[in-house]
Amino acid sequence: MILATATISSATLAQDRYMTRTGHVEFHSSTSMEDIHADNDKVTSVWDVSAGVVEFAVLIKAFTFEKALMQEHFNENYMDSNTFPKANFKGNIKGVSAEQLKTAGSYPVAVEGKITIHGVEQPLIAKGTVTVDATGGIRAESDFAVKPSDHDIKIPGAVRKNIAEEIQVKVRMDYTKM
């Protein structure tokens, strides 16, 4: 009986867990001097809808830039990606239930948790949208801003005007059931 209950609970939990290993994160810095944009299409995320817990894992060197020099400066001068090769987020998504994810629609959600970049953890609160399409595909999207100074990322004075004080970040995850 206990075994059967445990098996059913485990199966129920597994049904409410979603993942992606090809999630998309992009960031954009815009100043009068220069626009800087980078994309990462290899972001891992696991979302436990029943518990409302979501996690993201990002490899810093997987960001690609249009220009090689920007990519080199990003990794070597600003992100110290040999010392801090990963960024991550762990928090909660509120505003959508496992039951709602069975029905096509668009659901506004609130995301709250801790984001770690450059080895420095900071609280993060963001709004987002979870969209369920007619085929049952689940997409979660969110935009938020990150300040390099909040994560102890030092911008040399010579290029301070080239990099925005707030970097705009966009996240897009297409989840599948685990």
Add this chain to the structure above:
Amino acid sequence: MQRRTWIAIIIVAIIFGGGYAWKEYNRVPTGAASMDAAFSTTAEALHADFLADEAAATAKYVGAKEQAIRVEGVIRAVEQADGGGATVILETADAMAGVLCEFASDALPKDWKSGDQVTVQGICTGMNDLIPDVIMVRCAAVE
């Protein structure tokens, strides 16, 4: 040296220096195909190395400076991306995790499919958390 000669030298230096700076500023990231591979291995061995000692494997395969590595393996899946590129997942001993190889749309051979034995050259960016995939970007097929 005459003043006119000095001016000519300075103008030439400005032209060449400016040209170099402009070229360097607009340089695009190099594709892995045009780089010499620092290491050749199999997808299973690469993944096993990361699982055994992630820090050591990162130092070796990712490196302090960008480098290409060559990986041979069997395709578990080919997933098309929204932006037009594709991800080739190579088999490892772990049924859940693999070696993920990111291809631009024009770099992936059209006939690659699950079960094929292939060789990929790419830039290894490390092993991810949550699902321990090893990630390679800017990949090219090795014939």
